[in-house]
Amino acid sequence: NAGVTQTPKFQVLKTGQSMTLQCAQDMNHEYMSWYRQDPGMGLRLIHYSVGAGITDQGEVPNGYNVSRSTTEDFPLRLLSAAPSQTSVYFCASRLLRGPDGELFFGEGSRLTVL
């Protein structure tokens, strides 16, 4: 009964380093997405995917890359970390492409960039 699994839960990076946040879901969901949550800013969409091989940009995509080679996995890559990317990152998935279905969230990955 895993649902959406994110790793790592915590990470500290230095400015300029790169890293990948992993996200996996075992519910055969078509749609997967990454949000970042900052104090006073709510959840903002970074990138999303409506199926394997298909990705698209959200509201705040700059500095992030994604790929979707399988239905289950949707990693988020930070190419050259900046202090402005310090945030809590959430991966979320839902069954279908349409926006009205329930989003299932992972527990979050807290990233600090020094």
Next chain:
Amino acid sequence: TQLLEQSPQFLSIQEGENLTVYCNSSSVFSSLQWYRQEPGEGPVLLVTVVTGGEVKKLKRLTFQFGDARKDSSLHITAAQTGDTGLYLCAGAKRIRGSQGNLIFGKGTKLSVKP
């Protein structure tokens, strides 16, 4: 661009009091969802409202979708300490055919004191 305005941002009340959280927009949504988030966890869906004017009740929580499908409210009757958390509204926007994303409000942090 923040399409959903949520108010109040913070709310601190005593156990037994009633409260209302508002979610307003100038945009029309195909549906509106309310999530609740505990510290260190991802948001969890409380309810989805789809039809303009719809009212849904979940025990002591009452959710309403505006007639024009642009706004929503969450009313809690006789709040309990277990209601403490971050409440997020999210509007569903269709972008291409059947595809779409959720736009989140900034959240209302509710603290219920014993």
